[in-house]
Amino acid sequence: MEPQAPQGPVDPQDLTARVARLEAQVAWLLQQQTPAQVSAQVSAQAAAPAQIPARVQPPTATPARPKAPPAPLKQISPVVWIAGIGASIFLLGALFFFRWAIQQGWVGAELRFILGLLVGGGISAFAAKTLQGRSRALGVALLLAGLGTLQFAFRAGTMEYHFYAAPIGLAATALVTLLAGALAARVRSGGALVVALVSGLAAPLVFSQGGHHEVALATYLAVLMAATLAVPYLARTGGAWHGARWVALAGTWLLLLPACTDVLKADATPLAALLLLHLILAGLWAWLPGTEETPGTPTVLWLVASILATTYAWMIWKRLDLSPEAFALPVIAVAALNLGLVQPLRRRMAGRRADWGLLALAAGHLALAVPVALAWAWVGPLWGAFALGLAWVSLKAEDSHFAEEASALRWLAAALALLTTLRWAFHGFDSFSFNDASLTPFLNASFAEGALASVAWWLLTRRSGPLSLLSFLALELTANLSLAFEAARLVHHLQTPAHLGYGPSRAASITLTLVWALSGACQWMLGLGGRDAARRALMIAGYVWMGAASFKLIALDLDHADTPLRALAFLGVGGIGMAAAILANRKKAGEPS
Numbered sequence: 001m002e003p004q005a006p007q008g009p010v011d012p013q014d015l016t017a018r019v020a021r022l023e024a025q026v027a028w029l030l031q032q033q034t035p036a037q038v039s040a041q042v043s044a045q046a047a048a049p050a051q052i053p054a055r056v057q058p059p060t061a062t063p064a065r066p067k068a069p070p071a072p073l074k075q076i077s078p079v080v081w082i083a084g085i086g087a088s089i090f091l092l093g094a095l096f097f098f099r100w101a102i103q104q105g106w107v108g109a110e111l112r113f114i115l116g117l118l119v120g121g122g123i124s125a126f127a128a129k130t131l132q133g134r135s136r137a138l139g140v141a142l143l144l145a146g147l148g149t150l151q152f153a154f155r156a157g158t159m160e161y162h163f164y165a166a167p168i169g170l171a172a173t174a175l176v177t178l179l180a181g182a183l184a185a186r187v188r189s190g191g192a193l194v195v196a197l198v199s200g201l202a203a204p205l206v207f208s209q210g211g212h213h214e215v216a217l218a219t220y221l222a223v224l225m226a227a228t229l230a231v232p233y234l235a236r237t238g239g240a241w242h243g244a245r246w247v248a249l250a251g252t253w254l255l256l257l258p259a260c261t262d263v264l265k266a267d268a269t270p271l272a273a274l275l276l277l278h279l280i281l282a283g284l285w286a287w288l289p290g291t292e293e294t295p296g297t298p299t300v301l302w303l304v305a306s307i308l309a310t311t312y313a314w315m316i317w318k319r320l321d322l323s324p325e326a327f328a329l330p331v332i333a334v335a336a337l338n339l340g341l342v343q344p345l346r347r348r349m350a351g352r353r354a355d356w357g358l359l360a361l362a363a364g365h366l367a368l369a370v371p372v373a374l375a376w377a378w379v380g381p382l383w384g385a386f387a388l389g390l391a392w393v394s395l396k397a398e399d400s401h402f403a404e405e406a407s408a409l410r411w412l413a414a415a416l417a418l419l420t421t422l423r424w425a426f427h428g429f430d431s432f433s434f435n436d437a438s439l440t441p442f443l444n445a446s447f448a449e450g451a452l453a454s455v456a457w458w459l460l461t462r463r464s465g466p467l468s469l470l471s472f473l474a475l476e477l478t479a480n481l482s483l484a485f486e487a488a489r490l491v492h493h494l495q496t497p498a499h500l501g502y503g504p505s506r507a508a509s510i511t512l513t514l515v516w517a518l519s520g521a522c523q524w525m526l527g528l529g530g531r532d533a534a535r536r537a538l539m540i541a542g543y544v545w546m547g548a549a550s551f552k553l554i555a556l557d558l559d560h561a562d563t564p565l566r567a568l569a570f571l572g573v574g575g576i577g578m579a580a581a582i583l584a585n586r587k588k589a590g591e592p593s
Contacts, residue, residue, distance in 0.1 A: 109161040116153030131187045140191035147199045155206050166207045173203040185234035190241035200224045201251040214259035215267050218274040225281045239293035253308045260312040268319045279309045299357035300408035328369040335365035356393040380423040384452025387416035391459035417456040424449035441490035450482025484515040513549050517576045520545030
């Protein structure tokens, strides 16, 4: 039924009501649409951009933070390089010129000596002026040339011209060194202090005339270290002078080594007292108590000094013909000293940075005191335990956000692990002969050294870097050889009486082969399918040890074995290879593709 058209004029109010009803109906219809219909409409609009252009809202622009400028790299000026090279060439040229002048007879001894003093003093004075300006690196290079020229002149006056005795020349060099140290304190320069230390440490070598002067040398070094130690206190800095502190420590203890080795029995007691003084001075150089700046790498400096002091003290102890067992007492004293330093150094370092190193050092000395008092043969295992403890401490220190200390502790642990490995290698040659019936398999000092060194190397592989690769190689060598030889010793001990001859039995030799094959197969399986560097290293190591086992089986084991042993060797090596392949195949099949 069609609606009828309205008759007569239309009321405007009626039209308004109709329009309102129509708008309400349109709004109701739009609300009844499904989300799919709305998406279809949106897609249709996007497909026809010409009819209905879509308006894209620009993303809200966030103000970019200004990037901090990169820290400028410290680059040595070419002027400094040229100055250093020129200073070295100048010294050589001066030597050649004076030698030529002497050959020609132009310059007498007195004039040569005076010219050397004038040239060296002039260069040193110009270096001091340059150091007080802006070109400090250039001043350090010139100071090295000036002090070197003066030292050559002082040596010539003693050794060649015989104007005065050697102690006077040494005293003159020491005086110039102290003046250089005062200059370093005035200009607050660590480089100038390094030059002064090098000059002072080289003086005993330059003026050496042989003979036994160990006490005099130790006294001179103590005075030099005490005098140059005043520089960081006068300059109110020095914690970041790593070069100067390491030169002071390493140079002093290197010069003390021949003194402690060659000291006479009559001079051993005063040298022992001076050694204690040097340990105190080394602690002051390491920790710099009382200065404003916190020192860098103090724990490592103190570790090196403590270990060297204990080693040198043992040399003096033997020179005095004292009881070796009684040396446990000074070792315990050093351990107590390190324990006593924990609380003061917490205040000095404003934290617990030094705790790990001091506790590890104290534990190492306490552990060292036991074999010293009982049996020296167990020193090697204690070195291994010390290396293991330092490696563990380095991991804990790194977790505590002391990366600088952790890296230094890690390298120190590697050095001790290497020392233990070398002792294991040399000490193990006797035990690897299999002719010592007193060695119980797996319960002897040789195996303890190898096992502890292996665990220490394993801990050192847990961080990336060049040290990790070296530790992995040392771990492979130490662990596989130690385990294989000890398993062979067990077979030899169970099978053959000790009086039947030198060397392993045939079954013990084949046991070596089987252990290497088993170790290679296990490492190959662990590294199979891995893409990271550690997995690839394990896989390569597996190939190496399985190859070594196969080569030994063919080249050595077949020559001296009877048929049953040959069958056992081939069955064992072949079975290990097949088992590894089967297990690896199952592992690969179980992995998701």
